[in-house]
Amino acid sequence: MKRLSVLFCLVPALALAQAAPQLPAPELTEVWTSVPPKVAPGARPGDPPSDAIILFNGKDLSGWESVSGGPAQWRVADGEMIITPTSGSIQTTQKFGDVQLHVEWMVPVLPANRKGQDRGNSGVYLQGLYEVQVLDSLDNPTYVNGGAGSIYKQYAPLVNALRPAPQWQSYDIIYTAPRFYGDGSLAEPARMTIFLNGVLVQNNVALRGPTEYRGIPLYKPHGDAPLMLQAHNNEVHYRNLWVRKL
DSSP, X not given: OHHHHHHXXXXXXXXXXXXXXXXXXXXXXXXXXXXXXXXXXXXXXXXXXXXXXEXXXXXXXXXXXXXXXXXXXXXXXXXXXXXXXXXXXXXXXXXXXXXXXXXXXXXXXXXXXXXXXXXXXXXXXXXXXXXXXXXXXXXXXXXXXGSTTSBTTTBOOSSOOOOOTTSOEEEEEEEEOOEEOTTSOEEEOXXXXXXXXXEEEEXXXXXXXXXXXXXXOOOOOOOOBOOEEEEOSSOOXXXXXXXXXX
């Protein structure tokens, strides 16, 4: 009877073992090619990686031009490019689509009567059309979709991560250009993720169209285009600008 009991106990266990599904070998879900290329990161946070395109060499405005035509008219001093009155907006001579962009900017300490949009106003334009606002909007009330970290007139930042002036601020922007069908209609909107001073302020948002000061944004088909820095009759300093094509 003891031997029979053991056999009866083994039968269900064997049946369960036979019914259990056979898991695939782990090697079936391993991918070995293509091997990603090596990119050396910068030595310090904000330093350009080895595959970055340096947009400002700290010495002159080579690689930049006036948006209205001719040489860029900003001032260069102490490794910074500086907006001066009536200098006009500038843009890169190179054109870009999808990018990772790093920009550092600084607004000097301004008198208390400089308020709202008149406090270090500038902007970083992707493809010359889609603006990330530059402004000293720390303890400076203005419309929320027009402060630093906003995608101007479209998305307010998730948080206000500004440092007090005249400390340097940094933007790290992941930008995906819009896609268009052959007939010019929109296939995919532009998208942006933005870190301000290392803090996430825009999380993969879909842009409604190019930046408009008045009215509703409306997409029109376009290809790669320059990066633009806006001059808005305010002194703003820029340095350490670099980009990676994605």
